[in-house]
Amino acid sequence: MPISIRLNADDNVDIALADLLPGTENLGVTTTERIARGHKFANRDIATGENIRRYGQIIGAATQDIAKGAHVHVHNIAMSDHAQDYAFSSEVRPLPKPSEQRTFMGYRRPDGTAGTRNYLGVLTSVNCSGSVARFIAEEAEKTDWFKALKNVDGIVPIAHGSGCGMSGTDEGYQTLMRTLQGYARNPNFGGILLVGLGCEVLQIPDLVGKGRMRADNNFRHMTIQQTGGTRRTVERGIEALREMAEVANAYAREPIPVSELVIGMQCGGSDGYSGITANPALGVASDLLVAHGGTTILSETSEIYGAEHLLTRRAVTPEVGQKLIDRILWWEDYCARNKGEMNNNPSPGNKRGGLTTILEKSLGAVAKGGSAPLEDVYLFAEQVTKKGFVFMDSPGYDPTSVTGQIASGSNLIVFTTGRGSVSGYKPVPCIKVATNSEMFRHMEEDMDLNTGDIIDQGVSLEEKGRELFEMFIRVASGEQTKSEALGFGGAEFVPWQIGAVM
Template sequence: MPQPHANSILLNSEDNIVVALQDITAGGTAAFVDVPLPGDILRGHKIARRPIAAGENVIRYGQIIGEAKCDIRTGEHVHVHNLGMGAHSQDYRHASANAPLAPITEERTFLGYRRPTGKAGTRNYIGILTSVNCSGSVARFIAEAAEKSGLLDDYPNVDGIVPIVHGTGCGMSGKDEGYATLFRTLSGYAQHPNFAAILLIGLGCEVMQVADLVGGRKIRSDGDLRYMTIQQTGGTRRTIEAGLKELKELAELANKAERTPVPVSEITVGMQCGGSDGYSGITANPALGIASDLLVRHGGTTILSETSEIYGAEHLLTRRAVSVEVGEKLIERVRWWEDYTARNGGEMDNNPSPGNKRGGLTTILEKSLGAAAKGGSSPLTDVYKFGEIVDKKGFVFMDSPGFDPCSVTGQIASGSNIIVFTTGRGSVSGYMPTPCIKLANNSEMYGRMSEDMDINCGDVITDNVSLEDKGREIFEMIIRVASGEKPKSEQLGFGGVEFVPWQIGAVM
């Protein structure tokens, strides 16, 4: 970390750029740069530490983030005007650096809901899950009618009723990759330990049939699943009436659940970043990586995702894979994404958003190296498809887009009972039924948006707080939120529109 009052940071001795920690005006000097700057530099942006020739690799974190599109002088701004992707190839060295971290034997617990499946919830909701877009409005009508009637007034142990609605389930193939992905997602939510009970509602004629979700495999083992279709029940009004009756019975069951001490090994954290900036890989993401390692050392599970946002850093993960097979599973997903973007007229470097670039990020390689820091240093235990149930402890990867609501939807379907989300530009969102902790990458944004942010990681720069101390702070908040403390997004009521299944394939 920088010395007090340093205005730029050198992240690795091999880097040929430094990152500005504050706005620097033309003619000023930057730490680690020997000449006056020829132009203004915004905080979070890169400055050439020495001359960089056209075609030469630009290095940050000791890793390649692209190549110079023209000659770059010492002190010049390094960004989209003079930095491009270049060729992308990696030496994966599968399973070459996977030494396990020392386990922590200290017994830590949280107050959670132990389910009959053996899993543990951090919340106690009733879910109204829809098989298709066509049943979404009726699901909302039922939830609104339950709220107006005060249905939960007599059930203090129930956190609420959550309608899970979406925009798909029909107009799709019934046997392709897109169908399988949606099926996994809906099944994962139906099994989620943060739901004490589920009411599943379909229209009746959709591709994603309720009978398949219920009869194709048993998606609840505790019996707290009820289901109906609008067509068979007799239309909107009768379905609302029938739904309210079912919710009343489900609430009686759900209200029996009580928080009890549960080992922190039952916590599964989905790790996300959104609205990233030049600080992402310096403050919040590596601090979250330390918290991830702490949870893994306690026997818990952390999930890194957003495959399009580890592109350029995947070689750091394959080396940590517990086996060659696990490393190859990750690269198979990367190759799938290269094909997926190509056949849809895109490319992997389309990922950095305008906001990312305004915050100082230039290429997907640079963004990915910062994003991968969320994964800490634990061995990579396994790689899962979107929404696939995570059945192994430790640090794992789940395939997903970089679109945050979609990626989190997959992580929750896979079993995440806590989400931790880092942001530099100021993302606002929340994800029922799983609470979401927001980490601010920089103090300036935290000051503007403190009502949405739970922890300021910008003090790693402004106050020289150590990453280790910040990681411990995050870890302790994870335990408190798992035990019932409400993070800011939950207090604000987020979660009503953030269920976004990944739609793959043709809409017909």
């Protein structure tokens, strides 16, 4: 196992792959102080104000003179001018087609989409109906008719903290509307019961709209006030679920091309290994799926900040590249008007894992997107209609970002983590990928795949990416993930709240 690594010949920092004591020598550099695993140290003298490079890219500038072999971290690096040449569409390279077409065992829906799970959902229009939605789901799962179902995975109550005390016309309202409509149409649901209070800002008729909420029409809605209170709503809700369960239970798994997989890609609790192991391995797997005609969604706009130029170069048209830059500009304004800053991210845990500025974190995060052309850019929770590699605007806050990806149509989530994030996202299974072997061994009950062996055992990124791609197919076909086995998914529906709460 190597003890340090230099990721690019232009880099002026090396990365420790083990805890290094002062006086440790590797790659022609002798450390002058203790360097924790995943952290950086200078491989030459760096002057005050000089740019610091990792991946061959700028991650910040030195705030003081840094001697060769010294620790490079938040005490001596800060954000710097990171203006980049966007070079729209200059590096668009189509992926080679695979020699064979793969399938998974999924649920084909009437609108042509495919589910990897088959749940019934109890969706809420407002926080005020959240408890009643849970009452309905809990009581329905105790019934004999539910226990007799063969093809339904469960009943998911989807409660949230919004839907009222908000404007009924602004960006926040439209974002919540898209999110709830997207969940109602997600192919991992075989039926949806929508429950409101009755007097909320986000009215049920507006949410349902003029068309059918679902192509299979396996949809019911009610309000607590109109139905006559909590007890009557629970009773009526259970009966509605029983009727919808008969339709949902008629679905059975069948062979479906992997081109119908839509995978939301996330990273959370990142560390210094994320951009070396798990994220680039996921990038390989993403390219494999895209080559098979599938779709992968990169998100977390605040966590590509400073690395957006790597994506604009792969945009299929300059217009698509500009759509991404428009979202970056929106975020700069969003942070300014809310008295925040883009470099508020990385988190304290990220920094303990070796990351410093958002530029460094972003450069590692975009590796999840592989090398495929960027086909389009979508708003949060907007339905993804293009095949291939796409981007969906979202915060870096993982539960919110995943909520948007599921609303956009994701039927599988892949989540890389270096510190050990734990979560799940019903109705969509979530594969957890560990960036380092130490954390994987410590939290093996939560992690589905270890990519630390890329460092420990010299496993190639290509081999690990292929292993992850095969896991996509197995999980999509019904193999249970660790987060599913632990019962996660009841608290991770977190719509993005934009605008004033009134």
